[in-house]
Amino acid sequence: MNTPTRIAAFALGLAAVFGGAVGVGATVGPVGPSDPPAPAHDAGGQTGAGHGDGDGGHATRIGPAEAPGGLQVTQDGYTLALADAVAPAGAATPVAFEVLGPDGSPVTAYATDHDVDLHLVAVRRDLSGYQHVHPELGPDGVWRADLALEPGSWRLFADFAPGADGANRILGADLAVAGSYEPRPLPAPAAVAEVDGYTVVLSGELTPGEESDLTLSVSRDGAPVTDLQPYLGAYGHLVALRDGDLAYLHVHPAEADDGTSAAPGPHVRFTTTAPSAGTYRLFLDFKHGDVVRTAEFTVHTDASEEHGP
Template sequence: MHTGLKIGAFAAALAVTFGTAYGVGQGVAPVVEDRPPASHDTHTEVSPEGGDGHGGHEATPAGGLQISEGGYTLDLRTPRVTAGKQSELRFAIRDDSGRAVTAYRREHEKELHLIVASRDLVTYRHLHPTRAADGTWSISVELPRAGGYRVFADFTPGKKGAENLTLGADLAASGPYEPKDMPSPASTASTDGYEVGLSGGLRPGKEGELKLTVSRNGRPVTDLQPYLGAYGHLVALRSGDLAYLHVHPNSTTKPGPDISFTATAPSSGTYRLFLDFKHEGTVHTAAFTVRAGQASAAEPTHDAGHGH
């Protein structure tokens, strides 16, 4: 992962269609559950050039939409799971010869960062699996709801000169499917008794500052703890195809209440932002919906995350 925005090459994502139940075979997997949001519009902004902002030319290439890139492939061993059951998610990163990669460059204290998000962007988790000697990664997780998910592996191979990559693969969870609507844009989010304010916004093709301010019980939190070597981590996912953006804080020595990021949206559209921050020994996640090219709205969202 990079300081600033890391995005890989763009490719088409698979769409998932559901009926009253999501019927897939049993398997293994991860993820977390956000509390059900209120019903809101989930359509994206129309780009100035026309279209929904997801097709055609993009100002910056989007990442996480390819299962293979730069000679590496995400081999998801457990592409199907049963919702609500504890399972083990297993995968490997393979090089162009088909061998599992066993050497990685540590970034932000980890060799690999795993993001799991539901297609409706209601469920999200930033996970850190364990790697076996043969290159197989695994982690015990539970998918809270049936439906389609996307798994993102963010890593840098240990090979000299290798660049950071984000590869993505689809994951399915069987069980009764209940669609959820993504919350509308908001400038505040509540999580685990904390309030997080958002100022600034995403701009297509241009750098913009996103400032998040953490408070609890009406008081600024000024003693945030480092988490993976930083006071905050931010992931942005684009609604629809789940294009992946990963950003890290701008240089700061203050442990809160403000955490500043610089990010560039690959296109116009609606994005979901997920902020991880650590306080009093627990990692919390706050989520926001934003539209690239627009400032944040001023209505509150529902709880967006739980401690890790």
Template sequence: MNAPSKFAGFALGLAAVFGIALGVGALIGPEPAEPAGHDEHEAVAPPTELPGGLMATDQGYTLELDQPNTQAAAQSTTSFRILDRTGAPVTQYVTSHDKDLHLIVVRRDMAAFQHVHPVLDTTGTWTVPLNLSRAGDYRVYADFTPASGSNLTLGADLRVAGNYDARALPGPKTTAQVDGYTVTLDGTVTPGTASQVKLSVSRDGRPVTDLQPYLGAYGHLVALRAADLAYLHVHPEGTPGDGVTVAGPGIDFVVNAPSSGDYRLFLDFQHEGVVRTAEFTVRVAQPDATVVTDDPATAPADHGTPGHGH
């Protein structure tokens, strides 16, 4: 074959290969000229940390109830263990708010609440008497810090057999009555932010200014999300005896609500040697949420797409 013929054959072959490459490229899609820079990628938000109490196992630790099913009784001895990742009971804890472990027990309709402090034996078993006279499904929360770990709140279900008198969640109120005391809630809880609230205690219309320390503060607040009983992180402000924090009537807290919805707040406070619990329902909404009402006279003006009412 002469040179011109060889060249023509080579050119035809090259064209065929190039055409195939173009076809494949059209099917697969073009390759970027150069890798995208770090700043060019869409930012991905880190995963949101779950609220406490939704899991029985977290960070290698497990809450294990000895008897997750029991009968209704006014005095029911309950025992449990915190197991490490090897399955061994944890026996060493860090003291927090004057106790090595706080146990919160609440019926799922939140009509029965207890905050107690079990006793730990040498085998790693915690034991505590509970008032389980009201049948139903309960959520048990263990709030603790193991000696070799960080603070955790683990949750487990406790089923109490008997006649279950289910109750509807009480509506939101800013005052609560307990044993002749009135507790008033001030402040707005906003989802996704650290919200400051004040709970003020009075009796017979007079402010109580001699509250007694309880669990290292003048009050201890537990907050639960009604939809799934998620356990919120709540922090008291100030410390008794620090020269700044007064012994009432107001007790300041920082509440972190992860989402909108109804929440149940339980305030334990001590006065004249007795610990009492005031209970509130709080409705948490986004700041721009529009309140829905059936009364045209009180309905907000229409400014476009309505927000979600709560």
């Protein structure tokens, strides 16, 4: 075993020993009630970082004054509580968690958003292994899902809106997966991604502190794909994670310029705002041929481009 691997394995062993403390440090914020609840959805979308309007036609817009999602384990009294902070590696590792409400009880009533009550995103802290799944809620208030987990430190994001107020929240918690590993280097920035024979081209600039338009164009064997299938009520789902702290943005396609519903490809347009300069990893989920695929991009934004306060 080489030195970096031994160091990583030792660090992960410490994470396992102190697993109960994982995710409750400064990067995720204090545990317990905090700010007042955010406003509920209005007819045009929502506030904060999360899903767009339920019909899939509006983009989520995240202003520079709003904190990114996923950095806290607790928000507005809601807490993401993992059943275990340590998990074994495996292709289908069971993971269980609760969303605890302000009264400390598991939340069992949710506002359905894009056909589901809760989105779970999992990614290793080196931004590899991305997964977007939809766990099942048991009558006991426990969410359960199987994840493909390699050794390392993982971040789990729960994206949901409690039925009590309908306000979207994104909570994050750390999960340590036992075993020896070396973090993977982040892929270099590129505007083209290949996945399962599909080519996805990213155009537009992600400008920190300023609303940005991003267009992702899907083709296969050189031919534009014009029959993308709806996936959770939209033709594409985009998650952006900031390298380092894994601040989370989740957006959905914008309407066409004339206000009509977006076409089913080849172009899927998004509107969002990066909260700061830095390096981001973008993950586009799209459905075609009854299969959901994920195209991945690395995007770098320079501090000199920042226009926010």
